[in-house]
Amino acid sequence: MDTLPDVTVTGADGAPLRLHDMARPLVVYFYPKDDTPGCTREAQDFSALSADFAAAGVTVLGISRDTVAKHARFRDKHALTVTLASDLDGSVTEAFGVWGEKQLYGKTYMGIERATFLFDRDARLTGAWRKVKVPGHAAAVLAAANAL
Numbered sequence: 001m002d003t004l005p006d007v008t009v010t011g012a013d014g015a016p017l018r019l020h021d022m023a024r025p026l027v028v029y030f031y032p033k034d035d036t037p038g039c040t041r042e043a044q045d046f047s048a049l050s051a052d053f054a055a056a057g058v059t060v061l062g063i064s065r066d067t068v069a070k071h072a073r074f075r076d077k078h079a080l081t082v083t084l085a086s087d088l089d090g091s092v093t094e095a096f097g098v099w100g101e102k103q104l105y106g107k108t109y110m111g112i113e114r115a116t117f118l119f120d121r122d123a124r125l126t127g128a129w130r131k132v133k134v135p136g137h138a139a140a141v142l143a144a145a146n147a148l
Helices: 037-048 050-055 068-078 091-096 137-146
Strands: 008-010 016-018 026-030 059-064 083-086 099-104 107-112 115-119 125-129
Touching: 026 037, 026 091, 026 137, 037 050, 037 059, 037 068, 037 137, 050 059, 050 137, 068 083, 115 137, 125 137
Parallel strands: 026 059, 059 083
Antiparallel strands: 008 016, 008 083, 026 115, 099 107, 115 125
16 A cells, blocks of 8 residues: 555544545554553543644544444543544455454454554655554654654
């Protein structure tokens, strides 16, 4: 993937949200599940830096396969300011190549790989973080975005 895929997710208001119509530079981060420890920390970290991303002119979007209603509860419970969107049919996680086999406690299952992508103003991919470890990740993405 060299450019932003032309895909649509479901926005927080339940309306379709086409990624190509979003302001760029654009950070798209994928996370497995609302309200789990790692996903909560990641969303809190991006939210804590939301003013810095905005000052750099960068839009941040978090995507999982959870429903819009679950996103709203997650956002409200943790006072998140990052924009969350739902990929209910899995087409977006497939387009980004983040849906795949995972293992937990010896069991294999299908799920979302924690990954982040940074696109410049021309929708070109300028940064990709795969199999993300949460501590310090949002700050590293902000540093890369500021270098654009």
